[in-house]
Each structure stands twice: as structure tokens, then as C-alpha cells.
Amino acid sequence: MFLHYGFEATDKELIFDHEESKHMIKVLRHKAGDQIRIVNTRGLEAWATITQANPKACLVRIERTVQHPEPITQIHVAIAPTKQMERLEWFVEKATELGVHRITPVICHHSERKALRLDRLEKRRDAALKQSLSYYGVLIDPVCTMDEFLNQSFDKTDCYIAHCIDEIQDHLFTIPQHFSKAVVLIGPEGDFSPVEAQRAIDQGFIPVSLGERRLRTETAGIAAVQLLGIKAIL
Numbered sequence: 001m002f003l004h005y006g007f008e009a010t011d012k013e014l015i016f017d018h019e020e021s022k023h024m025i026k027v028l029r030h031k032a033g034d035q036i037r038i039v040n041t042r043g044l045e046a047w048a049t050i051t052q053a054n055p056k057a058c059l060v061r062i063e064r065t066v067q068h069p070e071p072i073t074q075i076h077v078a079i080a081p082t083k084q085m086e087r088l089e090w091f092v093e094k095a096t097e098l099g100v101h102r103i104t105p106v107i108c109h110h111s112e113r114k115a116l117r118l119d120r121l122e123k124r125r126d127a128a129l130k131q132s133l134s135y136y137g138v139l140i141d142p143v144c145t146m147d148e149f150l151n152q153s154f155d156k157t158d159c160y161i162a163h164c165i166d167e168i169q170d171h172l173f174t175i176p177q178h179f180s181k182a183v184v185l186i187g188p189e190g191d192f193s194p195v196e197a198q199r200a201i202d203q204g205f206i207p208v209s210l211g212e213r214r215l216r217t218e219t220a221g222i223a224a225v226q227l228l229g230i231k232a233i234l
Helices: 018-027 085-098 118-131 146-150 194-202 217-234
Strands: 013-015 033-038 044-052 059-067 072-077 102-107 157-162 181-186 206-208
Touching: 018 206, 033 059, 072 085, 072 217, 085 102, 085 118, 085 217, 102 146, 102 194, 146 194, 157 217, 194 206
Parallel strands: 072 102, 072 181, 157 181, 157 206
Antiparallel strands: 013 059, 033 044, 044 059
């Protein structure tokens, strides 16, 4: 498991905060002289030696660093918040493990949840980043409306919308991808309204199917991340 912390390539020492220090010393049982790996979620990885095993402020000396290249494929999921917060947190955790690049919570006409605690989502994201040994972080945007989201520019990005309003023949996996960036819109439990779906299509979003089964919002989000991830490596 990596430790994630803010540092630069020029840093020679780091002092971890209380929470991270306690985890390192009390849970992982590290002691002075142990070597650990740290990443800064911007692709920089460091090998460091613990010099002071203090559970309140652990001090490490950085021995060497390496900069990992940014992933070529960037998957962006714009998803309507689920009624149960736990289901959205689950999505954030699993999407992070699968390599999502960005997540935008979007309030739609049929959304039952209008507000979010982003700190809860960020906490689940950070734990998943460590667990999955990710060199790069995942951006979680503030909540926005459908109109605000569609008013953005999506230059050199493949744009998709998954909805159930009409029978859609083209499966996401079969549609040719033209760019390394992709964004997919996932609606709420009641789906997008016809007006929202049409506005997205007018903005260049391609209607797609995620399969024959009707999926929950968070499941559809995971399916989209997985399908786009597989397409990227084929």
C-alpha cells in the first residue's frame, strides 16, 4: 500500500500529519530505519526511510524519486447523486480502483438528492487510491446542475450519454473512440428527462447502451468506467 502525501521532487524530508503518522506507527507497525513508498497523486513516487517513528509526527528522509507518466486515457464520469449516500460512496471507491480520472456529481430533473458532503466522497477516494496503488489522483468536482455541466467545453473528448428513454442500438463498447479523453453521463434512478437527454445530444453527446439489463445508477457508472478502460487497452 502506498502512502499519499503532498511533496515535491526537491524535498529531502517529510513530516507526516497526526493521522498518517498514527497509521504508519500504530497500525502498520513501522519503526525507525524502515523504508516506505510515497506518492503525491501527481505521478511522483518516492522511496523514503523513517528517521523518527513518532506516532504524532513521523519524520522520513527521501532517498530517491521517480516521475511516472500520466495515464494516456482519461475517463470522466458525470453521475447523478444516488438517493442513498452510501451507494455513491461505493461508486467513488470502485471507480477510483478501476482508474477513473474525474467524477462530477450532476443534479438532474429526477434527482432525489440535491446536496452532497464532498468530504465523505474524498475520504473514500483517498482510501481507494492507496489500496489500488495509484500514482495519480482522482478529481471530484463540486456538485453542479445538468445545465452547468453541459455548458462546459469538451474539446477533443468523446462524449456519451447512457439513458433508457428510447431503445438505443449502439453499445458503448462498440462505438469507435477518437480521443484519449472520454466523458459519460449517467442519470438518476428516474433517468434523465427527455429534455435533458435531447439537450445533451444537441451538445454532441452520443446516446449509448450499457447492455440489455437496466442498471442502478452506481452500477451503470462502474460499467461505463470498466468498458472505457477495456476499450483503451485493446
